[in-house]
Amino acid sequence: MSDVAREAMEYDVVIVGAGPAGLSAAIRLKQLDADLEVVVLEKGSEVGAHILSGAVLDPCGLDALIPDWKDKGAPINVPVRDDNFYMLGEAGKVRIPNWPMPKLMNNHGNYIVSMGNVCRWMAEQAEALGVEIFPGMACSELVYGENGEVKGVIAGEFGRNPDGSEGPGYEPGMELHGKYVFLGEGVRGHLSKEVIAKYDLSAGKEPQKFGLGLKEIWEIDPAKHREGSVTHTMGWPLGGNAGGGSFIYHLDNNQVYVGFVVHLNYKNPHLFPYMEFQRFKHHPMVAELLKGGKRVAYGARAITEGGYQSMPKMVAPGVALLGCSVGMVNVPRIKGNHNAMLSGKAAAEAAYDAIKAERAGDELSAYETEVREGAIGKDLKKVRNVKPMWSKWGLTASLALGGLDMWTNSLFGGSLFGTLKHGKSDAEATQTVYHHKPIDYPKPDGKLSFDRLTNVAFSFTNHEESQPCHLRLLDPSVPIDENLPKYAEPAQRYCPAGVYEVVEKDGRSEFVINFQNCVHCKTCDIKDPSQNIKWVTPQGGDGPNYPNM
Structure with a gap:
């Protein structure tokens, strides 16, 4: 692909990803110097289309960035009114009192939000300051300078055939160059993976750890709705099979966010995270809440959970990693958006100082120092164990x-x-079928619980089918020859969108990839025990189209 002729555009800072980190960086750059040329490239069809988060938002990041966000109409209107923690058994529950919990676990002053809508609003603030934002522009490759520094990205390539050749309507895209490039791709972004590997940024750090977050939006009976109520649970149905838990957040308009997180270091390859979520909704406490309601949206996303000891070095020549590209989620608080915003702000301030000093393409070490020694580092260090x-x-x-x-x-x-260590990666944690029995999951009833393909329709996912598959197998023989006998090919189960199937054809097992279903959660890239699946971005605008996630 490197021999394709492309036009190039020059900017001061090129930002990949219109999430809370990337948009915060763009806004802060323009606050510091209105003349800086700043561009944000977003692979979703619109800003917010690929944003999925719980979310209870700690507003400290937004307070630091846009102190008058209330006056500017931010869609942050539902303060947390009560905080509930439960340990679940199959038929009952035990309330965990709030008083023994550290102050950092208190949600007083936080808000239940749609982060997709918050990002849409942040994009409006950025554009009002003069930031250029281009949705539907996937960044497929990095561009390197003569000295090995990152100097830009290739964005907006369309029209390749399934075999990778140029189709009749092929558009080569453009090179967008910057004095600095910020990668705010979210969890396990493929450009961030390339940078971490190329510059060995994880040297001396613990392996990154992940969870899989699954989420539905429900409209429920107004009589059962308690705006501002926050509930978290642990225990059933996961038990000893896996770590994780649930969240139930009552926002406005009689809507409830119902979510479930499974830590991806589980051992049993038969575990089916999606079906654990569906089973959870049949607990009497949850079933009673949802009875008579309707599910209106579904989605899934991996979550960085390694925390303080797993954060890679965040800078390399010409490039900085922001937010979940580094891994800034406070696991017990189930919050990372505030740190993503603070990281974008810190990166912007470091880049502004560098550009002002007529630097370019070097390491923004001031950003790294601020993250590790400032508010983000303090937040994550307290909960690192x-x-x-x-x-x-x-x-x-x-x-x-x-x-x-x-x-x-x-x-x-x-x-x-x-500081405790994590040890194995989540892929390495997967044990063979010889150590575990299959798990029998109840069939979804179509009222509270749903099959995967039915639910994926509620993520409004779409991919142009004539493009190359963006889920690359490093060795096409591995799924059937290795993963099937050793692990019962767990991709069939860990994927929350039903992308992967093993089918029988002419008396032989065949591995099928339905990439059209992919919700860009990145679980396959993380959990595949053979590390044989590589997620890369499809063409711009493809993927889920989340409404209010």
């Missing part, structure tokens, strides 16, 4: 020890445990 404790010692022990650890970190700035 919660995830490894859960992984090593299970739910019950981690509740007690994790709570103690967060208290000692909050009160005394230190931990009795030091």
Whole structure:
């Protein structure tokens, strides 16, 4: 592809991804210098189309960026009014009291939001400042300079045939060059993966860890709706099979966000995260809430969970990683959007100082220092041991020890445990079928629970079918020859969109990739035990079209 002739456009800063991190960076750059040339490239059909988050938003990031966000009409209107934690059994529940929890777990002052709508509003603020935003522009490749620095991206390539050759309507796209390039692709972005590998940015760090978040929006009976209510659960149905839990957030207009997170370090290859979510909705507490309501949207997304000890180096020559490209989620708080915004702001300030000093293409070390030593680092350092404790010692022990650890970190700035390690990657954590029995999942009833393909229709996902498959197999023989006998080919189950199937054809098993269903969650890139699946971006505008996620 490198021999294709393309036009080039020059900017001061090129930003990949119109999420909270990328948009915060764009806004801050223009606040600092209205004459800076800033462009944001977004692969979704519109800003917000690929944004999926819980979300209870800690407004500290927005407070720092746009202090008068309320006056400017930000779609942040539902303050958290009550906070509930439950441990579930199959038929009952036990309330976990709020008082023993560290102050950082308190949701007072936070808001239930659609991050998709927040990002749409942030894009309006950015454009009003003069930022150029181009949705439907997937960034397929990085452009490197003579000294090995990142100097830009290739965006807007369309019209390749399934075999990769140029089709009759082929458009080569453009090179967009910047003094600095910011990658705010979200979890496991393929350009960020390339940068981390090329510059060995994870050297000396713990493996990144991930969860899979699944989410539905429900319209429920107004009599059951409690605007501002936040509920989190742990325990059933996952039990000892996997770490994770649920969230139920009552926003406005009689709508409820119902979500479920499965930590991807689970061992049993028979585990089916999507069906665990569907089974969860049949718990009496949840079933009663949803009875008589209707599901109006569905989506799924991987979540970075490694935290403080898994954050790679964030800068390399000419490039900076923002937000979830680094992994800035506070796992016990289930929050990362505030840190994504703060990271975008910090990167912008470092780039502004560099450009003002007539620098370009070097490492923005001031950004790295601010993230690790400033508000983001302080937020993540306090909770750094919660995830490894859960992984090593299970739910019950981690509740007690994790709570103690967060208290000692909050009160005394230190931990009795030091900094625990994560150990294996999530792919390596998967054990063979010889160690585990299959799990019997109830059939969805079509009222509370739904089959995957029916639900994927509610993600409004679409891909142009004549393009190359964006889910690349490094070795096409691995799924059937290795993963099927060893792991019962877990891609059939860990994918929340039914992309992967094993079918029988002429007496032989065949691995089928239905890439049209892909909701861009990146789980396959993370969890495949052979690390044989590589997710790359499809052409711009394709993928889910989330309305209010």
